[in-house]
Amino acid sequence: MSKKLPAIRFVPRPDWQKKRLAEWLEEWNLEQKLRGDTESETPSQDRHFPVIGAVVGLMNTPALLRTADFAADIVRRLSSAKAPSPPAVSPDGEAMRKLVREFDRPVAVGQVRLLSPELTPDSDRPVFIAVFGEWDEAEVLIAPFSPFSVPATTGEWLTGRTTPVLQVLEVWNARSVPNAALEESWRVDAFTDAECKGAWHVFEHDAFGKALDPEFEQQVGPPLVHPEDPRRRYQDEEVALLAKFQASAQSMQGRRFDEDDSAPAAAAAPELQEAFETGEDLALAASEKELLPEIVRVDDLLAGFQGEATGDGCAPSKASRLRLTFTGPESPRPMEVPAGGVIIVWPTGQTEPSSFTHRSGRWRTEIRLSLPWPEMVSLLREKKIRSETVPPA
Amino acid sequence: MNDFAPWQEWGERCAADLCSEDTQAALHEFAGMKWSLYLERGTRGSEIPGSGKISSREAWQRFENYCWIKPTREGKSTKSYLFGQLDVGKEGTPADIVRASASLIMRSVVRDFLRHEGPLRFPGHAKPALSLSDVPPNSSESLTYEDLLRDTRDPSKEAEFRELEQLAVKEAVEIIAGLKERQLIVITACALGIALSNPEVEKIAGCKKSVLSEELKKTLRDIEKGIHKDYAEEDVRGRIELAEEVFRAIHNICSQPKNQPEMWQSRLFSLATDIEK
Numbered sequence: 327m328s329k330k331l332p333a334i335r336f337v338p339r340p341d342w343q344k345k346r347l348a349e350w351l352e353e354w355n356l357e358q359k360l361r362g363d364t365e366s367e368t369p370s371q372d373r374h375f376p377v378i379g380a381v382v383g384l385m386n387t388p389a390l391l392r393t394a395d396f397a398a399d400i401v402r403r404l405s406s407a408k409a410p411s412p413p414a415v416s417p418d419g420e421a422m423r424k425l426v427r428e429f430d431r432p433v434a435v436g437q438v439r440l441l442s443p444e445l446t447p448d449s450d451r452p453v454f455i456a457v458f459g460e461w462d463e464a465e466v467l468i469a470p471f472s473p474f475s476v477p478a479t480t481g482e483w484l485t486g487r488t489t490p491v492l493q494v495l496e497v498w499n500a501r502s503v504p505n506a507a508l509e510e511s512w513r514v515d516a517f518t519d520a521e522c523k524g525a526w527h528v529f530e531h532d533a534f535g536k537a538l539d540p541e542f543e544q545q546v547g548p549p550l551v552h553p554e555d556p557r558r559r560y561q562d563e564e565v566a567l568l569a570k571f572q573a574s575a576q577s578m579q580g581r582r583f584d585e586d587d588s589a590p591a592a593a594a595a596p597e598l599q600e601a602f603e604t605g606e607d608l609a610l611a612a613s614e615k616e617l618l619p620e621i622v623r624v625d626d627l628l629a630g631f632q633g634e635a636t637g638d639g640c641a642p643s644k645a646s647r648l649r650l651t652f653t654g655p656e657s658p659r660p661m662e663v664p665a666g667g668v669i670i671v672w673p674t675g676q677t678e679p680s681s682f683t684h685r686s687g688r689w690r691t692e693i694r695l696s697l698p699w700p701e702m703v704s705l706l707r708e709k710k711i712r713s714e715t716v717p718p719a
Numbered sequence: 720m721n722d723f724a725p726w727q728e729w730g731e732r733c734a735a736d737l738c739s740e741d742t743q744a745a746l747h748e749f750a751g752m753k754w755s756l757y758l759e760r761g762t763r764g765s766e767i768p769g770s771g772k773i774s775s776r777e778a779w780q781r782f783e784n785y786c787w788i789k790p791t792r793e794g795k796s797t798k799s800y801l802f803g804q805l806d807v808g809k810e811g812t813p814a815d816i817v818r819a820s821a822s823l824i825m826r827s828v829v830r831d832f833l834r835h836e837g838p839l840r841f842p843g844h845a846k847p848a849l850s851l852s853d854v855p856p857n858s859s860e861s862l863t864y865e866d867l868l869r870d871t872r873d874p875s876k877e878a879e880f881r882e883l884e885q886l887a888v889k890e891a892v893e894i895i896a897g898l899k900e901r902q903l904i905v906i907t908a909c910a911l912g913i914a915l916s917n918p919e920v921e922k923i924a925g926c927k928k929s930v931l932s933e934e935l936k937k938t939l940r941d942i943e944k945g946i947h948k949d950y951a952e953e954d955v956r957g958r959i960e961l962a963e964e965v966f967r968a969i970h971n972i973c974s975q976p977k978n979q980p981e982m983w984q985s986r987l988f989s990l991a992t993d994i995e996k
Contacts, residue, residue, distance in 0.1 A: 328952040332882040336870035347868050348851055360761050360826050425730040425802035440796045443803045450823045452800045490831050512796035514788045548868055555867045665971045718971050
């Protein structure tokens with residue numbers, strides 16, 4: 327006799343998502359044909375059963391490994407290339423100055439820039455990026471533009487521009503870099519304030535799970551769920567594209583932090599962070615809006631995950647709820663992601679379990695607490711908040 | 720005129736139209752050649768009427784238009800990118816290097832053309848738009864693009880889905896109890912993120928990676944088949960959801976350390992720890 331399932335029900339994906347996926351796949355497949363990529367994309371797992379592919383993929387093929395494979399593949403291809411020719415003899419200095427513009431400095435939010443070939447040696451296209459937000463001190467948030475005209479995932483934003491190379495911004499591939507890391511690039515255009523805000527909004531959605539405003543809902547791509555989805559290979563390629571740039575940016579960051587360490591703490595840390603770290607009475611400070619941090623890092627709240635707490639809404643000091651977001655890369659491996667989710671406990675209450683979801687190569691969960699932000703800051707400061715993992719039901 | 724001269728002249732002027740006739744001819748020839756190459760690749764398998772082909776001059780103009788962000792020196796920085804390739808230690812003559820880079824840009828130009836204008840330029844000849852019921856290249860027939868974008872859970876049925884998850888755990892426990900040791904070894908190794916090609920796994924299981932890989936596929940396939948059979952009267956989407964939950968539960972159970980582990984379990988867990996380090 328056949329067994330019974332509970333009365334579950336599904337909501338069909340909206341048609342626009344299906345249409346957009348089909349359009350993106352058409353561009354991707356065309357790109358593969360144009361590359362003359364006749365070698366078959368070897369399925370890493372059994373594709374006869376999508377479910378098996380899904381689960382085995384989840385267990386066994388983290389994106390980081392695939393990125394490493396891709397990088398290894400590039401090295402392999404380069405090393406097996408034909409016998410070396412003599413290096414190019416460039417036109418002399420004067421001639422080169424006429425051909426290659428000097429890099430544009432300084433770097434500022436709102437610029438659209440083209441990275442130099444030196445920064446993107448493995449790229450098969452010019453890489454354009456948008457500088458769409460301030461980050462830390464002397465750091466900006468940047469994201470590259472996609473080569474395609476259709477957004478691939480919920481982390482890609484249709485900018486509304488008609489220039490082929492600036493139509494879709496890969497917000498999921500955003501990264502914070504020191505301004506200096508962008509100095510070897512050319513300014514080619516500018517983002518308007520509205521475009522910067524749009525990119526930032528999609529970034530908050532992708533990175534922290536913030537809901538998209540209705541007008542943005544159809545300006546992004548369809549969700550990425552299946553591990554065998556070709557969009558994952560695309561993402562791996564796009565991440566690898568910026569590998570050298572990222573390495574150079576990180577080494578600059580490292581240098582900057584080293585310099586910061588040797589500076590007096592008061593000069594190195596922003597005022598608010600200092601107040602938070604040196605143990606001033608934040609419960610009191612919380613009443614002073616200017617002393618209330620807008621974001622508090624809570625990386626020690628859940629082992630293996632980065633966390634940050636923010637007030638809910640544009641005016642955190644007035645918020646009645648807290649948004650707590652934990653993100654972890656592919657490592658910790660899925661086995662270390664709390665299967666039953668996580669709860670947050672404080673002296674007067676606790677949350678419902680919140681599960682982790684896998685999005686854009688990271689494990690995330692977002693937890694909302696019904697506590698005023700000032701009180702929350704105080705509790706965090708006094709370490710009266712803790713997380714508990716929930717075993718699977 | 721040497722090979723690089725046309726590129727150099729173009730680099731120094733605003734556009735090919737302002738260059739000498741010889742330069743224009745050389746650049747157009749390059750563009751026409753690359754255009755044809757990529758057009759042929761992109762439309763392989765479909766017949767393209769002669770009228771769909773474009774002149775070398777138009778190919779070059781499309782290339783320039785694609786490169787320009789704005790009609791200013793700043794907006795034409797792609798030129799700096801192309802000539803900047805000469806400064807990064809690539810092998811070959813300057814002309815080879817710039818041509819190679821320009822050729823890759825031309826690939827994008829042709830992709831853009833085929834994607835947006837192809838159906839208009841080649842009416843009745845262009846490949847029909849991709850359907851989500853199509854099978855991805857090099858994939859089996861049972862995975863369609865539609866599988867990539869499955870329907871989502873109805874949030875109003877949260878309690879029922881929780882029930883489904885509990886049911887899945889129950890099923891998983893029963894399934895694990897019925898598995899043979901080698902099947903458990905491959906699934907546990909997989910759950911712990913250990914490659915089946917790891918020599919230590921081969922030793923623990925007592926067979927080669929190819930056998931282990933087949934064992935894994937067969938085991939998972941059998942589990943899924945079993946679920947479809949046991950719940951045959953239920954909707955297929957529901958059965959797939961259950962199968963996914965069962966696999967997730969198996970994964971969770973197998974990746975949890977045991978109080979009284981078998982020898983092979985201890986060895987796999989310590990191997991996982993070593994790999995992690």
